[in-house]
Amino acid sequence: MTADQYIMNVFEIAALNYPGSIRKRIKFFFRVMLYGQQCVTKISGIFNDPRLKQIILKNPSHYTKIFRPYLHKGLRINDRVLSINNHYEFVKKYWNAKLMHAVYHEKWMRLADISFDKESQFHIVMQQSSKQYENEGELIIGIFNHHKIISVCFNFTKNKNGDRGIYISSAQGSSKKDFPETKDTIKYFTKNMGGMRPQALLIFVLTVIASTYRLKNILAVKTASHIKCKRIKTNLDVLWADMGGTPLDKISYSLPIHYQRKSIDNIKTNKRAMYKRRYAMLDQVENQIRCSLTQR
Template sequence: MIAEIYDVARRAYRFRHTSEGRRAVIFMVRAVLHWNTLRELYDFFHETEARKELYERNPFPLEQATRAFFYAGSTVAARIKLIKSHYSFLEERLNQADFVDLGLEHAREIWRSSETDIAWNAHLKLEPGQRKEGLLSVMMAVDHVTLYQIMFWIEQRDGVPTLVIGAMQGPNTENAQDFVREMTKRAHRFRTKNLILYMTQAVARSLGVQRILAVSNVGYYANNHIRRDRKLKTDFGAFWEEAGGWETEDKRFYELPLTLSRKEMDHIPTRKRAVYRRRFAFLDEVDAEIEERVKALMISF
């Protein structure tokens, strides 16, 4: 037991770095206290060759299970269940090489713009720095600068494969507003935060997910989205509702549609119809390319 725990700590943290060394000690104490439960997750990653390969190069799943991650009020048992569910789902559907790579830090491109003056694309990737909110991300970047990303995991909810969005993050640049404004123009006036959600919905459908949930303000695992005056920096709930979502019985989650609704042309002013036609054509191209790219990662049934 001690050897396995120390091995994870050694691979996950830099012992000589003061804050990480402290975090390593905390992890090891928690892991010892919860080992009877954590053993289930440790054994899970040693049941198949693909999981073994992933675990040998990614020490974080065991660490994630010991920390108050993913959503408010999650328990060690709940985190173990969702981690197992996520990797089981992807292992069943993805080619082994893609499954392992997406469990590490290797990106898989799922969309690329046809524009020639910029490199605008989207990809699936595990970002270790985002492991508090998920196990995989849909990331959209322009010239290698991240524009928006959605962190998520996939778990079984009432026997239904469900993609759960842990958080959404916008650009962290000095000119963030100008950056977003420029890319919104290029997306035919379709807001880029709506576009990253649209891409995530496309990924979910392509993978065979049947339901999408999103963590609410109440359900967010930390309070860093709330300012000192208790006002929200980011109102997750308002955006989920604007995107067609609704609050579930568990106030920590919203449910979102699998497909974004569109305005009927008859309800759009005549002067705006040309813009909407271009926007819808653009979204259809995004949808089709994501489906094609994601299907290429999957096992043929």
């Protein structure tokens, strides 16, 4: 690639990402000049695969988001690029064509359905991160009814030892202003799910994904390390602790890689029916997820 080609490509990328803002294009151009051609070249290299090329063409913001906080606070630009590389390296290696097409071209994959009665249908969906959350991770898993109940952003990761895992970078509920009925929906869901809250079910879903791909760890960002820590309302530290997580370092929590079920014999008699219902539904959800991830 010649210098002229390089400069032209940078301008093309800027035009694709900021079609209505010359100021933002210039800002992006100087960021590339500051950090060098290498970062842009590496992003191009990540998606230089027939299975991934359409992703970068439809989402050129992969070139720009590396210049902003990504995944968690304190991640340097080379590590941001590496995080994106590790995620898509996993996708290329472990995802079949059907799953990849559903998530990145049809925009979502329904992993499982939960039905409490004929009128209440809940769906567990995996989708590519929307523009609103694109710097918080590459994927979103959420529970939807007529609208989103709750979701988490995450990446597939690889540590220095080569162990693959999941990194949860955020958790979002629906807007109480736009969907005031969400609180009642969550109560209804929890009651009918045998006392299991939606956020706990999402963590269960991630343990099923981890088990399916034989991943080694599930980590989650601390509140203070969230890239939008001043704006988020959820105390993530409390949430992860409630899920059985323990502090790993100043940035992350470590969550259990397997869902821990209580022995029915150790549960109070008046609550056994509730737990049996919960576990039966979790078995159904797990079977659906495994099928969705592996069916070709």
